[in-house]
Amino acid sequence: MRARRCDFHMHTSMSDGELLPMELIRRSAAMDHRAIAITDHASFSNLEWIVRDVAADCKKADAWGMEAIPGVELTHVPVRYIDEAVRKARKAGAEIIIVHGETPVEPVEKGTNHKVVSNPDVDILAHPGMMTIEDAELAAKNDIILEITCRKGHSLANGHVANMARDSGATVVVNTDAHSPSDLSTMQFATTVARGAGMSPEEVRAAMVSNPEKLLKRLRRS
Ligand SMILES: [Zn+2]
Ligand SMILES: [Zn+2]
Numbered sequence: 001m002r003a004r005r006c007d008f009h010m011h012t013s014m015s016d017g018e019l020l021p022m023e024l025i026r027r028s029a030a031m032d033h034r035a036i037a038i039t040d041h042a043s044f045s046n047l048e049w050i051v052r053d054v055a056a057d058c059k060k061a062d063a064w065g066m067e068a069i070p071g072v073e074l075t076h077v078p079v080r081y082i083d084e085a086v087r088k089a090r091k092a093g094a095e096i097i098i099v100h101g102e103t104p105v106e107p108v109e110k111g112t113n114h115k116v117v118s119n120p121d122v123d124i125l126a127h128p129g130m131m132t133i134e135d136a137e138l139a140a141k142n143d144i145i146l147e148i149t150c151r152k153g154h155s156l157a158n159g160h161v162a163n164m165a166r167d168s169g170a171t172v173v174v175n176t177d178a179h180s181p182s183d184l185s186t187m188q189f190a191t192t193v194a195r196g197a198g199m200s201p202e203e204v205r206a207a208m209v210s211n212p213e214k215l216l217k218r219l220r221r222s
Helices: 021-030 047-058 079-091 112-117 133-141 154-168 187-196 201-221
Strands: 005-010 033-042 067-074 096-100 124-126 145-149 172-175
Touching (some): 005 067, 005 096, 005 124, 005 172, 005 187, 005 201, 021 033, 021 047, 021 067, 033 047, 033 096, 033 201, 047 067, 067 079, 079 112, 096 112, 112 124, 124 172, 133 154, 145 154, 145 187, 145 201, 154 172, 172 201, 187 201
Parallel strands (some): 033 067, 067 096, 096 124, 124 145, 145 172
């Protein structure tokens, strides 16, 4: 059967994205997405209401034959408080937790990647930038997924992240980090981004099809 797109990193007007969750879900359905995660920027100030409000629209995605998963992207949380924020996000009902990693284009606190891959309750380390092989190995051990990103700027380190994942055995997915309707990606475009990061056709297939399947299974269990 033909594989459909899964995208686990997307923003709405609940943070700095353009669309309401419902419109993001509609546009994703119209582009034949199988599943999306809505992961607005969150910290202690807003994570409870974001998760609650986004979940209200996610529950209606079944009308269009797709899954929408309410989550958060913990963003610029001080390293020493990341574990606390993860606990709080789970308690608030976040079904997927991703954390804004050490992208080359923002002053993310050093040590964020290491703290994130040390916490098995995190699902995805987003745009990890120039991560170390030790942190990639820890991600593999704790089953934290590394992200190849379609987002301009963050994507500058994609080739390095793909190498670290290959050398450590860590799992990879390809996300858009969409903020606008034009950021949504087809299977074809996401494949081009992953191939451009130096991934082989087999690695791309895993990142686009089997790894998303595994993640969806894990999210349903929790
Ligand atoms: Zn981010
Ligand atoms: Zn993001």
